[in-house]
Amino acid sequence: GLRGLARLLGRAAQRWGRLPQRAASVVGAVAAVLLVLVLVNDVVLRRAVAVVDSAFSSRNDLDFPGVEQPDAAGRSGSPQSLVAWESLGREGRRFVSTGPTADELAVVAGAAAVAPVRVYVGVESAGTAEERAELALAELERTGAFERSVLAVVTTTGSGWVNAAAVDSLELLHGGDTAVVATQYSYLPSGLSFLLDLPRVEEEGRVLLDTISAHVESLPEEDRPRLLVYGESLGARGSEHAFTTLADIRAHTDGVVWAGPPHSNDLWRSLVERRDPGTPEVAPVYASGLVARFSADADGLTQPPTPWIEPRVVYLQHPSDPVVWWSPDLVLTRPDWLEEPRGQDVLPTMTWYPVVTFWQVTVDMTNSKTVPDGHGHNYDDVVLDAWVAVAAPQGWTDADTERVRAVLEAHGS
Template sequence: VNGVLYRGFLAGASRVFQPQNTTTREGVSQPTEFERSGSPESFAPWDTLGFQGRNFVAAGPSAEELEQINGRPAKEPIRVYAGLQTADTDEQRIAVVLSELQRTHAFDRKVLVIVPTTGTGWVNPVAARALELIYNGDSAMVGMQYSYLPSWISFLGDREKSMNSGRMMINAIHARWEQLPPEHRPELLLYGESLGSMAGQAAFGWLPDIARMGFTGVLWVGPPYASQLWRGLTVRRDPGTPEVQPRYDNGRTVRFSNAVDAGEIASDTDQPWEGTRVLFLQHPSDPIIWWSTDLLFSRPDWLVEPPAGDRTASMRWYPIITFWQVAADITNASSVPAGHGHNYGESMLDGWVAVAPPDGWTRDDTERVRIALQKTAAEDGPEN
């Protein structure tokens, strides 16, 4: 009743997962590029970035690789990051991030992508690489760690921490961006996956706030059921549209795609789409999205509707039992083939093309980048 078991669980989990944060994956080495946090010139020392932060800043395509793929001169992509050990508080870590953005001249790039991370600070390497390939390195991505814990534990135990951290980072970077003359600002993009999606949504009271703050495109992937903005849009969806793939305001600003394959994402996003674009990618079989305490005693709409996408037609709702079945699936949600569960790696490219295509972008360009992504193995594993 007094939260003893709850606090003990979080403390124990932190002791289990914290040691990995001090390690570095085999084959990962400190970057020397000026454009990366953790480099010798960086305000965020290499040994403070954490396991996932070091993976993020040390990976990705170089300008030389981008030139070979795209056939034209490229820029060195900017990757900015602050780990839990970079500073003592969120406010101090955000100050480091802002200094890093200034140091690397991130505000001079074509696009600036804010990335609220998952629990351990993980950034999907396919999402990062795809964006950099699309913009030929004329990009800057920025993330910040707020926990040692995997997303499923953070979600169950301390989701407010992720939401507060995401809100603070987005607001601080936006405030600095807003100080720039409009003609000299980069396009502002937002990306979040899993708990990172929920953290990003926390910065906005409602959908119009995203456009009001000047975001060009937003890509949110696998949002947890408790994500307030996603949930509000789903509940208020256009009449006659299913919960598993809703439409809101006929898709004027926000759209949803089951993201089973590239063709489906293109179909969901090919109608005229002016102004700010917000896209949710969500698999019908993703337990992160559909798990809720409501499952204990209420049959959800997605289990009343005909099965969509990759959800098995044999699934039924049973009081209490279904809640625990879906809860058990959460712990293994990412260890399934791409295009199912919580594995969205192959959908990132098409998501970016839908919400933030460069001027003159064509389907041939998309396929060229897709081939490059397929040739390059993911530079990081799933969040641990």
């Protein structure tokens, strides 16, 4: 049974990992449970996910304070929308009913400011990823989104959350001449989605991006909006899954920002593993920073001081973000980031121990959003700088960036 499997795996851990007997027993028990979960995934686990998903569905109907149905035609859920207001879900209704005001946009763009387009399709708006993507495409066409200078595709986290700071920053950066589209694929909180239901976010991210990018590429080149991609945390996992290589990203987008990517992201991990010799895992440099850069702050985006060609890819990652560094490998393997000098906001005394470090980082993930900006899993203070690096309008200056930052702080983004 499960106990026998645990003993067998424990003995293997003791032999190959050279662990003390007690530690090897713990490793064996954990490994046995994980193995059983993998083996029954298609039967028991899938049913369990459906039950848990249903249990969280009631929260989808509860609105945040101050959320009201928009009147503007450029918003999903408005009277003119193809998507019913009630179907958008809790996070979707907040997304389409908020954002910079006309006066705030005018502070940056002057008289040229226009009302941004925000398109959202909820999990109750359409039944499958394909149907949600097609509905989102129809909404984008209805709102004139493909006539804007910038179109951003956002892959949400868990229950449909979109980071307001990321969207507000982009809209202020371009004076409202933007369209942002996102879809919801689950009722589950992000942590549960990550642990139990990764295939759903991967499918959602791939299908939405494929659908939107195919339409953009069907337009005359001179009439295409600048196509940008954003994903944070689980959303970074979903939207990165739409691409296989940096060349693939460059072929189908005009710039990408991924914040707090989970360690399991295939493309992120392959770039970090093949980083330039001598650069650390927490702040890697890949191919002299020619296409993709990894940064914890605004200054890091300027490094290395070598050419950075467009389209550009940015990974925002803090050394202290447990979401980025958590991996099952921590159970038995010391990672490079604990072999090398510690990152700027990691205690120099932090040390790797078999099993212990895995659980330490696991527990840290539950508190990763309760720390100040610039640390842990909080990237609101640097996302504007990332957008400036990836998609600044022509002639943009540092003074313009500070003006936007002041508006964001006053707005509360």
